[in-house]
Amino acid sequence: MKVLKKLVDNIKPTFSKGGKLSFLHSTFDAFETFLFVPDHVTKKGVHVRDSIDLKRTMTMVILALMPALLFGMYNTGYQHNLATGGDMAFWDMFFFGFLKVLPLIIVSYAVGLGIEFIAAQIRGHEVNEGYLVTGMLIPLIMPVDVPLWILSLSVIFAVIVGKEVFGGTGMNIWNPALLSRAFVFFAYPSQISGDKIWIEGLSKGEGIVDGFSGATPLANAAAGQDIPSFMDMFIGLIPGSIGETSALAILIGAALLLLTGIASWKIMISTFAGGLLTGLLLNLLAPEGSYMALPAVNHLVMGGFAFGAVFMATDPVTGSQTERGKWIYGFLIGVMAILIRVFNPGYPEGMMLAILLLNTFAPFIDHFVVQSNIKRRLRRAAVK
Amino acid sequence: MSNKILLRKGLNIPLKGSATNQIARSISPDILAVKPTDFRGLNPKLLVKEGDPVKAGTPIMADKKSPEILICSPASGTVKEIVRGEKRKLLQILIQTDKQQEYEHSNAPELRKSGTPQEIKANLLSSGLWALIKQRPYGTIADPAKEPKAIFISGFDSAPLAADMDYAMRSEFDNMQVGADILSKLTKGGVHIGLHADTFAGSPMHRLERVKIHVFDGPHPAGNVGIQIHHISPINKGETVWTLDLYTLAAIGRLFNKGLFDLRRVMAVVGPRVKNPAYIETLPGISMKMIADMVDSVAEVRCGEDVGIRFISGNVLTGENVGAEGYTGIFHNTITLITEGSYREMFGWIKPVRGKKFSVSRSYFSWLMPGRKYSLDTNLNGGERAFVVTGAYEKVLPMDILPMYLFKAILAEDIDKMEQLGIYEIIEEDVALCEFVCPSKTDIQDIVTRGISIMIKEMS
Incomplete structure (x- = not known):
C-alpha cells in the first residue's frame, strides 16, 4: 500500500x-x-461529510445487478442447451453463458468508459462514475446474439447523444442504457428482432432441435400463442434479453437497492402497481381469448417489466425528482408499459418506450408538484 | 405551553466527545478578537485605531449604511492590532485586555420599568447589543427602522455536540426574564421561545414569563430558530422577524439590570480531539491558544498518514475553521476539535466495512449500530459531482420546502423562483445537514450564501 x-x-x-x-x-x-x-478535506460549509459518495452509490447498484447477471449467464447456456438438444451440466451451461456474455460487458465498458474519459479530458472534469452502472445495464438488456459492432454503436450513441451532449452524468434527460437499447431496436430491426436472436446460436441455425422456437413469452403472447407458466417466467429460464428474464434474480437485486436506500421505493412500488392495475383493468374489459385477458400478474414477470421497474425507472437523474412526483412517474410507467404491450402490435415490449416516455415527462410532472408547493406556500400567507 | 410540534425529518450526527456538565475553567483572555465578518451585511467603518484605549461597551465599529448600528468591544483594554485581508478587507480587531474589566456606563436600568420602545431601541443601539439581534429573512443585523412581526429565540441547540443551553444558562434566569420583558416591548407579536420535548420541563427557559413557549420534538435541526419559525409562524414575502440567541437575551437583561455591556458566557469545548470535553466560562472572541491544554495532543495516524487537528469555532456543521491560533466567533456557543481528514484510504469507496465511517445511507453498516459514536474527520469522503441522487436532502430538512429546487433556482439566479420556493425562510444553518448527506459533495451552504446575497442586492 x-x-x-x-x-x-x-x-x-x-x-x-x-x-x-x-x-x-x-x-x-x-x-x-x-x-x-x-x-x-472540507473547505467551506460543513466540516464533516457523510461517507457516501457516488462511487459507493454506483457500486451498490452494480452489486444489485449481479444476481441478474449471473442468472443471465446461466440462462444463456441453458437456452442454448435446450435449443441444440445437448446434455450440458450446470457449470457447463454457466461457463458457456459466461463466455458469451463477457465480451458484451467488455465491449460495453471499453467503448463507454473510453468516451467518458475523453469527454472528461476535454472538459477538464473528474471522470464520472455514472457509466459504471450504464455499462453493466446495457449488456443486460441486449439479446445475447447481438453483434459486437452493433453493441459498440449503441453504446457510442447512448453515451454521446444520450449523456455527454447534455453535460455528462447528472445532466441527461433519458436513461442512457435504455437509449442504447432503443437505438438498436430502431436502427437494426432486421438484425435484432424476431425469434432467433434471444438464444445463442439459433440465428445461425446449426444443429437446432426440430421445431424449437426461440420466441419470447412476449412475442408468443402478442401472437396469441401459449406462454410459459407464471412460475417459469418468475424463475426466468425462458428466452429473453440477458439480464431481464428472471424476476427472482431481479427481486434479489431490488431488495439490496431498497435495503441500502439507493433506489426509490416509491418509484418501484408505483411502477409495479401501475402495471398490475392496468393489467387488471384490461382483464375486466377483455374479450374472451384476447391478449387483454392475459392475467395481470403475468405482465409483471414477462419481458423487461421487472428489470425496468427496478433498475431503469429508478434512475434518479432521468426520473422524477420530487417525492410526490415519483409516485405519479412510476405509476404512469407501469400503465404505459402494459398499454404499449397490449395495444401496439409493432412492439412486443412496452417497458423501454414507457420509461423513455416518462423520462421525457418527468420534469413536467415535477413542475406540477413544485407549483403546488408554491401555491400552498402562498396560501399560507393569505390565511394569516 | 402550546402543543408539541413533532419534526420527523433531520439527523443527529453521532459525533464523539460531548461535554460533561462542569465548568473546566473560567478564562480571562489577554487578547480578544472582534470579527466584523461574523455579521452578515455589515459594512464596517472603524471607529478606533491601534493603541486606542477601550472599555467594555466602547464602540469600535459602525455600519457605513446605518451608522447607528455599533459593534462594541467586549472587554476593556487597548486596541492592539487591526487585521486586514485582501483588498484591505477588515478581518478582525484585536484587543489587549486589562486585568480589571472596566465598563462604559449605560442608563439602561432606568428604562427597565417604563422605557418607551424608542428609548429602549436607542439604548440597545448605543450599547452595541443591537448588532447581535438578527432579522429574517437573510439573517442580517436587524433593521432598526422596521418593527418585527415577532421575536424568536431557540431555547436549545440541537447541532452536533453543541452546548447544552439549559446548563449554559442555568444561572441566567433573572437576566433572561428582564431581556424578554424588554424585547416584548419592541414587537406586537410577542417573544417566542422554542424548547425541546425531552428537556423542556427542567429548562430555566421554561420558567420565563410573558413569553410564548413552543415545544419541539425531533432530531437536529429542530433547534434551529429558522426551522422553529417555519412551524410557528412562517415568514412570507414582506414580513420581518427578529431572532437572537440566549446569550444575547441574557446580555440584554444584564444591560437593563446593571447597565453593563457584559457578554460573558458559558461555552462548550467538545469533539473527538478534546481531552476532557467540558464547559468554559469566557467572553466571545478568545484565542484557541487559551484552550491549548484541553487539546488531545497525541498525534493521530489514519491510513498511515499523520493527520492534524481542525479547530472549529462553532459546531461541525456551521462553524468556522479558525486554526490553532484563531479566535472564536461572537455567535458561537461551542468550540469543536476534530481530526483533519488529509489521508488517502486505499479502495475506501468499495470496502464493504469501514468501521470508523458514519453514513446515513445503508450502504455502510453504521445503521446497524445506532448507539455508536464516531470520531469523524474532515475528509470529503469522495469527489465533487453534479447533482445525481434525489430525495436525500428532503429527509433532513423538516420544512415545507423543496430543497433541490430551491438550490437549483439559486444556481440559476432566478429571483422569482427563489422567492417562491422559500429563500426567505432559510439561512445556511438550516440546510447544513443537506450538505452533510449530499453524495455529490455539493457546497450547499455556499449556494445559499450566494442566494441570499443576490436577494439582498436585488431587493435593496
Whole structure:
C-alpha cells in the first residue's frame, strides 16, 4: 500500500498542471481516486461529510445487478442447451453463458468508459462514475446474439447523444442504457428482432432441435400463442434479453437497492402497481381469448417489466425528482408499459418506450408538484 | 405551553466527545478578537485605531449604511492590532485586555420599568447589543427602522455536540426574564421561545414569563430558530422577524439590570480531539491558544498518514475553521476539535466495512449500530459531482420546502423562483445537514450564501 502511494506521488507531478502529461489529468485523477479515496478535506460549509459518495452509490447498484447477471449467464447456456438438444451440466451451461456474455460487458465498458474519459479530458472534469452502472445495464438488456459492432454503436450513441451532449452524468434527460437499447431496436430491426436472436446460436441455425422456437413469452403472447407458466417466467429460464428474464434474480437485486436506500421505493412500488392495475383493468374489459385477458400478474414477470421497474425507472437523474412526483412517474410507467404491450402490435415490449416516455415527462410532472408547493406556500400567507 | 410540534425529518450526527456538565475553567483572555465578518451585511467603518484605549461597551465599529448600528468591544483594554485581508478587507480587531474589566456606563436600568420602545431601541443601539439581534429573512443585523412581526429565540441547540443551553444558562434566569420583558416591548407579536420535548420541563427557559413557549420534538435541526419559525409562524414575502440567541437575551437583561455591556458566557469545548470535553466560562472572541491544554495532543495516524487537528469555532456543521491560533466567533456557543481528514484510504469507496465511517445511507453498516459514536474527520469522503441522487436532502430538512429546487433556482439566479420556493425562510444553518448527506459533495451552504446575497442586492 505504501509502495503504491509512493508511486502515485512520484508520477503525480507529471500529470498535474505544468507537467508533461498534464492533458491526461482527468485520466490520472480517475485512476488515483479509484485506488484511494482522495485526501481532499472540507473547505467551506460543513466540516464533516457523510461517507457516501457516488462511487459507493454506483457500486451498490452494480452489486444489485449481479444476481441478474449471473442468472443471465446461466440462462444463456441453458437456452442454448435446450435449443441444440445437448446434455450440458450446470457449470457447463454457466461457463458457456459466461463466455458469451463477457465480451458484451467488455465491449460495453471499453467503448463507454473510453468516451467518458475523453469527454472528461476535454472538459477538464473528474471522470464520472455514472457509466459504471450504464455499462453493466446495457449488456443486460441486449439479446445475447447481438453483434459486437452493433453493441459498440449503441453504446457510442447512448453515451454521446444520450449523456455527454447534455453535460455528462447528472445532466441527461433519458436513461442512457435504455437509449442504447432503443437505438438498436430502431436502427437494426432486421438484425435484432424476431425469434432467433434471444438464444445463442439459433440465428445461425446449426444443429437446432426440430421445431424449437426461440420466441419470447412476449412475442408468443402478442401472437396469441401459449406462454410459459407464471412460475417459469418468475424463475426466468425462458428466452429473453440477458439480464431481464428472471424476476427472482431481479427481486434479489431490488431488495439490496431498497435495503441500502439507493433506489426509490416509491418509484418501484408505483411502477409495479401501475402495471398490475392496468393489467387488471384490461382483464375486466377483455374479450374472451384476447391478449387483454392475459392475467395481470403475468405482465409483471414477462419481458423487461421487472428489470425496468427496478433498475431503469429508478434512475434518479432521468426520473422524477420530487417525492410526490415519483409516485405519479412510476405509476404512469407501469400503465404505459402494459398499454404499449397490449395495444401496439409493432412492439412486443412496452417497458423501454414507457420509461423513455416518462423520462421525457418527468420534469413536467415535477413542475406540477413544485407549483403546488408554491401555491400552498402562498396560501399560507393569505390565511394569516 | 402550546402543543408539541413533532419534526420527523433531520439527523443527529453521532459525533464523539460531548461535554460533561462542569465548568473546566473560567478564562480571562489577554487578547480578544472582534470579527466584523461574523455579521452578515455589515459594512464596517472603524471607529478606533491601534493603541486606542477601550472599555467594555466602547464602540469600535459602525455600519457605513446605518451608522447607528455599533459593534462594541467586549472587554476593556487597548486596541492592539487591526487585521486586514485582501483588498484591505477588515478581518478582525484585536484587543489587549486589562486585568480589571472596566465598563462604559449605560442608563439602561432606568428604562427597565417604563422605557418607551424608542428609548429602549436607542439604548440597545448605543450599547452595541443591537448588532447581535438578527432579522429574517437573510439573517442580517436587524433593521432598526422596521418593527418585527415577532421575536424568536431557540431555547436549545440541537447541532452536533453543541452546548447544552439549559446548563449554559442555568444561572441566567433573572437576566433572561428582564431581556424578554424588554424585547416584548419592541414587537406586537410577542417573544417566542422554542424548547425541546425531552428537556423542556427542567429548562430555566421554561420558567420565563410573558413569553410564548413552543415545544419541539425531533432530531437536529429542530433547534434551529429558522426551522422553529417555519412551524410557528412562517415568514412570507414582506414580513420581518427578529431572532437572537440566549446569550444575547441574557446580555440584554444584564444591560437593563446593571447597565453593563457584559457578554460573558458559558461555552462548550467538545469533539473527538478534546481531552476532557467540558464547559468554559469566557467572553466571545478568545484565542484557541487559551484552550491549548484541553487539546488531545497525541498525534493521530489514519491510513498511515499523520493527520492534524481542525479547530472549529462553532459546531461541525456551521462553524468556522479558525486554526490553532484563531479566535472564536461572537455567535458561537461551542468550540469543536476534530481530526483533519488529509489521508488517502486505499479502495475506501468499495470496502464493504469501514468501521470508523458514519453514513446515513445503508450502504455502510453504521445503521446497524445506532448507539455508536464516531470520531469523524474532515475528509470529503469522495469527489465533487453534479447533482445525481434525489430525495436525500428532503429527509433532513423538516420544512415545507423543496430543497433541490430551491438550490437549483439559486444556481440559476432566478429571483422569482427563489422567492417562491422559500429563500426567505432559510439561512445556511438550516440546510447544513443537506450538505452533510449530499453524495455529490455539493457546497450547499455556499449556494445559499450566494442566494441570499443576490436577494439582498436585488431587493435593496
